[in-house]
Amino acid sequence: GAGVSQTPSNKVTEKGKYVELRCDPISGHTALYWYRQSLGQGPEFLIYFQGTGAADDSGLPNDRFFAVRPEGSVSTLKIQRTERGDSAVYLCASSTAHGTTDTQYFGPGTRLTVL
Amino acid sequence: KQEVTQIPAALSVPEGENLVLNCSFTDSAIYNLQWFRQDPGKGLTSLLLIQSSQREQTSGRLNASLDKSSGRSTLYIAASQPGDSATYLCAVHSNYQLIWGAGTKLIIKP
Numbered sequence: 001g002a003g004v005s006q007t008p009s010n011k012v013t014e015k016g017k018y019v020e021l022r023c024d025p026i027s028g029h030t031a032l033y034w035y036r037q038s039l040g041q042g043p044e045f046l047i048y049f050q051g052t053g054a055a056d057d058s059g060l061p062n063d064r065f066f067a068v069r070p071e072g073s074v075s076t077l078k079i080q081r082t083e084r085g086d087s088a089v090y091l092c093a094s095s096t097a098h099g100t101t102d103t104q105y106f107g108p109g110t111r112l113t114v115l
Numbered sequence: 116k117q118e119v120t121q122i123p124a125a126l127s128v129p130e131g132e133n134l135v136l137n138c139s140f141t142d143s144a145i146y147n148l149q150w151f152r153q154d155p156g157k158g159l160t161s162l163l164l165i166q167s168s169q170r171e172q173t174s175g176r177l178n179a180s181l182d183k184s185s186g187r188s189t190l191y192i193a194a195s196q197p198g199d200s201a202t203y204l205c206a207v208h209s210n211y212q213l214i215w216g217a218g219t220k221l222i223i224k225p
Contacts, residue, residue: 004158033213042119042204042215043159056212091158103149104213106158 002026004107006092012113013082021077021110025094032075033104034067035091043091049075082114117142117209121216129224130197136190136219138205143183146208150179150190153202153218162203163190195223 005024013019025032030051035043045059049069057067064082069075079086089111093104118141128134138148147166151159163172163179165188171180178191188205204218 035213040217042206042217043213044215045212048212059212093159103161103164105161106151108156108158 004092004094004105006090006107006110008110009108010111010113012115014115015082015084017082017114019079019082019112021079021090021112023075023077023092023094023107025073025075025092026105027073029094029096029105030072031095031097031102031104032069033093033095034075034077035093037089037091037109039088046077079112082112084114087112087114117145117207117214119205119207119214119216121203121205121219123219124217125220125222127222127224128195130195132195133191133193134195134221136192136203136205136221138188138190138216140186140188140207140209140214142209143186144209145183148179148181148188148208149206149213150177150188151204151206153204159204192221197223197225199223 007022032049034046037043047057047067048055052072064080067077089109091109093106095102095104120139122137145167149164150162153159165172165181176193181188200223202218202220206213206215
């Protein structure tokens with residue numbers, strides 16, 4: 001079956017603009033995760049959804065970042081008033097459930113560049 | 116606060132050699148530990164998942180070990196091939212989050 005998909009694959013924007021990044025999880029996966037990966041670093045947790053609700057958003061760096069998953073499937077990460085420091089690869093992952101034994105399956109990521 | 120460290124940051128070896136990648140973590144209270152592979156421009160692929168109660172997992176030429184008490188894991192790759200070239204990341208599942216190392220960039224020379 002299809003894996004996790006993310007769109008766009010690349011996004012270039014200007015400082016101060018608003019961007020939306022989309023994630024389509026594997027069908028049937030109830031848990032969805034967003035991570036951010038800067039060059040030369042491991043991914044950094046941002047937020048996790050169980051179904052439609054954000055169960056843990058402790059990784060969001062500030063209130064410019066927001067994510068939704070209104071129907072429990074597709075998720076959108078929204079960044080307001082983008083800053084150059086937001087430039088990174090944004091990764092989405094999904095798993096069958098948020099259990100300690102469940103493998104997370106990752107999408108290819110969206111590379112965000114803020115000029 | 117859980118911290119994950121991977122050494123070395125980069126490794127280059129001739130094809131055919133066996134090699135070991137290292138991962139260490141500061142808090143032994145983990146649910147599991149995973150090793151991932153990341154290819155340039157692509158997403159992360161899970162290689163092996165070791166539950167906290169397990170000591171090792173094997174998949175083909177890969178073997179991962181876990182010593183929770185000492186906060187260490189190793190990924191052993193046997194008979195390395197050029198196609199193994201990638202960045203390898205370990206992540207510990209701790210407090211319902213995956214906490215990641217910065218990765219080891221592996222180059223296998225033909």
